[in-house]
Structures are given as C-alpha cells and as structure tokens.
Amino acid sequence: MTSAENPAHRAPAGPFEDYRNLLFSVAYRILGTAVDAEDAVQDTWMKWSAADRSQVAEPKAYLVRIVTNVAMDRLRSARARRETYVGPWLPEPILTGDGVTSGDAGEDVALAESVSAGLLMLLESLSPLERAVFVLREAFGFGYGEIAAAVERSEESVRQAAHRARGHVRDRRPRFPATPARHRQVTERFLAAAGGGDINTLMELLAPDVTLWTDGGGRVRQALRPVIGAERVATWLAGVAGRAYEGVAPADMRVEIAELNGAPGLVFHGAGRVLATMTVELGADGRITAVHNVANPEKLAAVTAGTVHTLRR
Incomplete structure (x- = not known):
C-alpha cells in the first residue's frame, strides 16, 4: 500500500495527526520493524475513525493504548515468523534526527539509545507485555497507572513487568553512551x-x-x-x-x-x-x-x- 492509499496519510485528522509520530515511535520500538510499525499506525487510524470520539477525554492516552495493543498483537504473530528466519534477525533500520532535540543532553542520549539496534535486539527476548511496558516507561516516561490502562493490566502487574524488563536489560547491556x-x-x-x-x-x-x-x-x-x-x-x-x-x-x-x-x-x-x-x-x-x-x-x-x-x- 502506497502512502497515498494509506488512510493514515490522508487529510489531517486532528489529534491523530498530532500524535502520529508518537504512535509510530511506540510501535517501532515494540516491533523492531518500520513496515510493521506503519501497519500498526494504520490499524490505529481505523480504530480511531470508528470510535465515538465524544467519549474520548484524553486522545493521546486513547491512541497510545490502541497502538500499544495492536503492536503487541502483531509482535506475537511476528515472533513465530522470526523463529524460522534465515540467519541473524536484526531490526529494520530507520533514518532518525531532524535537528530537533529536547534541550536536555541526557534525555537526547536516552532517546537515541531507546531506538538503537543493540537494544531493540535485546528486547526481542522479552515477552510482548514486558517489551511494551519497558518501551512506554523507559523511552516515553509514562506513569505506571497510564501504562496499566494502555496494556489493560493491573498497576502491580505492570510494575512487576517493568522490574523484570529493566533487570534483563541492565544485566545484558551495560550503558556506555558516546557523544x-x-x-x-x-x-x-x-x-x-x-x-x-x-x-x-x-x-x-x-x-x-x-x-x-x-x-x-x-x-x-x-x-x-x-x-x-x-x-x-x-x-x-x-x-x-x-x-x-x-x-x-x-x-x-x-x-x-x-x-x-x-x-x-x-x-x-x-x-x-x-x-x-x-x-x-x-x-x-x-x-x-x-x-x-x-x-x-x-x-x-x-x-x-x-x-x-x-x-x-
């Protein structure tokens, strides 16, 4: 499907367009491939289009919840295909950076690290839930309550998943950020x-x-x-x-x-x-x-x- 055919690339759709980059960023970190992330964003658009938006108090949280669950479902399906992949499986590379930074050097390094090939490969060994929780917490700074609502789990189970995921990453990936x-x-x-x-x-x-x-x-x-x-x-x-x-x-x-x-x-x-x-x-x-x-x-x-x-x- 070309970008012209993709509903997510049509005329501006208010909050969806406002958060489109965020939705792709979440989906890409969960899935590790740009094509699957774009498909997840398209699925999110379809669900958003069909929703009764008058009942949506916080569009950002609502959209993130949709794309997270779509990405988790797609990841479960992708895992089976990756088991028969010929040779090492690496994340799909993407071009990043448009000259825009947060103004905080530490945060910029952390954001760059969150999309690095090495980290995305390591996240492949997490469960879909652990990966989604890790991405939402560590890359985007969502609170545990917000994440619990997004992944439709209790806050306690989200905290446990975050703890397991952080420990897994910390044990296997010492951080030596280079300028x-x-x-x-x-x-x-x-x-x-x-x-x-x-x-x-x-x-x-x-x-x-x-x-x-x-x-x-x-x-x-x-x-x-x-x-x-x-x-x-x-x-x-x-x-x-x-x-x-x-x-x-x-x-x-x-x-x-x-x-x-x-x-x-x-x-x-x-x-x-x-x-x-x-x-x-x-x-x-x-x-x-x-x-x-x-x-x-x-x-x-x-x-x-x-x-x-x-x-x-």
Missing part, C-alpha cells in the same frame, strides 16, 4: 579502514570480543552466524570490501554517513538502490563492541524511502 561527535569519528575511521582493507587499523578500533551481526534474511549473501572476535571480524570486513556485492563492484558503490537509529551509521548505495546499512556500537573505552549490518532488501525500504523519524517524546 555523537565521538560516535561519528569512530564511524568515519571504521569506514576508511574497512573500505581500504586496513586490518591493522580495524584491530585498533575493534574490541577483542566484538560481534558482527549480518542480516541478509536468506535473500542476499551474508554470514549466517554472528562473527565473533576482533581478528575474525576485521578479516571478514576487509575481505568483503574487495569483492563485488550483488553484482555491484566496489568501485561502483557509494557510501554515505547518515543518522540511523539515533547514531551515525553507513548507508551503502549501488546500481540505483540501497544495498545495505551498517552501524557500530561503542564500549566504555571507545572501541567497537558490535557491528550491525542489514542487507535484507525487505528491511531497507524505510531507508530507501528517505523518511526521517524524530526521537522526540
């Missing part, structure tokens, strides 16, 4: 070293236990298992840099740095299309602890479309 400038600097050095097959510089940039995740979805050539360890990752990156990919020679590829999922990332172009995206995560010492490479054509539509999503609450 955007530092992240971009490392990304630029990484691009130059990988593109030039400079294994020595790559070894300097990569943490000893770095993990490379590549997502081709069985549709394009990619590693079917995570590549672990600095030497193996550096060798893999240097090797692919010198070979044609999907019929496109290295000399015919163009790479640009863009903000992907809240941080600087790489977008690879060739033969008139987006071939792949790549992002890196940094550890406490500034070295790269993870590389996320998405090449499944079905997951590149959002970047290809060029739509930029804001991170504002």
Whole structure:
C-alpha cells in the first residue's frame, strides 16, 4: 500500500495527526520493524475513525493504548515468523534526527539509545507485555497507572513487568553512551579502514570480543552466524570490501554517513538502490563492541524511502 492509499496519510485528522509520530515511535520500538510499525499506525487510524470520539477525554492516552495493543498483537504473530528466519534477525533500520532535540543532553542520549539496534535486539527476548511496558516507561516516561490502562493490566502487574524488563536489560547491556561527535569519528575511521582493507587499523578500533551481526534474511549473501572476535571480524570486513556485492563492484558503490537509529551509521548505495546499512556500537573505552549490518532488501525500504523519524517524546 502506497502512502497515498494509506488512510493514515490522508487529510489531517486532528489529534491523530498530532500524535502520529508518537504512535509510530511506540510501535517501532515494540516491533523492531518500520513496515510493521506503519501497519500498526494504520490499524490505529481505523480504530480511531470508528470510535465515538465524544467519549474520548484524553486522545493521546486513547491512541497510545490502541497502538500499544495492536503492536503487541502483531509482535506475537511476528515472533513465530522470526523463529524460522534465515540467519541473524536484526531490526529494520530507520533514518532518525531532524535537528530537533529536547534541550536536555541526557534525555537526547536516552532517546537515541531507546531506538538503537543493540537494544531493540535485546528486547526481542522479552515477552510482548514486558517489551511494551519497558518501551512506554523507559523511552516515553509514562506513569505506571497510564501504562496499566494502555496494556489493560493491573498497576502491580505492570510494575512487576517493568522490574523484570529493566533487570534483563541492565544485566545484558551495560550503558556506555558516546557523544555523537565521538560516535561519528569512530564511524568515519571504521569506514576508511574497512573500505581500504586496513586490518591493522580495524584491530585498533575493534574490541577483542566484538560481534558482527549480518542480516541478509536468506535473500542476499551474508554470514549466517554472528562473527565473533576482533581478528575474525576485521578479516571478514576487509575481505568483503574487495569483492563485488550483488553484482555491484566496489568501485561502483557509494557510501554515505547518515543518522540511523539515533547514531551515525553507513548507508551503502549501488546500481540505483540501497544495498545495505551498517552501524557500530561503542564500549566504555571507545572501541567497537558490535557491528550491525542489514542487507535484507525487505528491511531497507524505510531507508530507501528517505523518511526521517524524530526521537522526540
């Protein structure tokens, strides 16, 4: 369905249009894919259109409740499909940032972290309820009572779900937020070293236990298992840099740095299309602890479309 056919893109609809970005932001963090998030927003529009709005005292809370439950239902269905996914499953990358910030550096970093590929991958191991509660609480700052109403559970069960989710994330994902400038600097050095097959510089940039995740979805050539360890990752990156990919020679590829999922990332172009995206995560010492490479054509539509999503609450 094109944007022109999508009811959610028609004439302004008051509160729905006011909160559309928020609805997408909630759905994307729960689902991890832009296409599913857009579908959830469309379903929300349909339910909103059919509702007796004279009975809706707080449109924002009402719309968030709808999109959260739609996203949770879609996530349950998606989980079954992801169990048979070929190779590692990575979130669908999106372009973020339109120059608008909250004015609070700490909040901006937290918002960027809430949409990072690494965190979204980690949230895959939570139950749909835990994931929804975590997103609403940690990314958007909703109160427990508001979340309880949104997910149609008791406030006590929501508090317990939030506690479990926070513990799960905290135990598996130490936070070492890098400044955007530092992240971009490392990304630029990484691009130059990988593109030039400079294994020595790559070894300097990569943490000893770095993990490379590549997502081709069985549709394009990619590693079917995570590549672990600095030497193996550096060798893999240097090797692919010198070979044609999907019929496109290295000399015919163009790479640009863009903000992907809240941080600087790489977008690879060739033969008139987006071939792949790549992002890196940094550890406490500034070295790269993870590389996320998405090449499944079905997951590149959002970047290809060029739509930029804001991170504002």
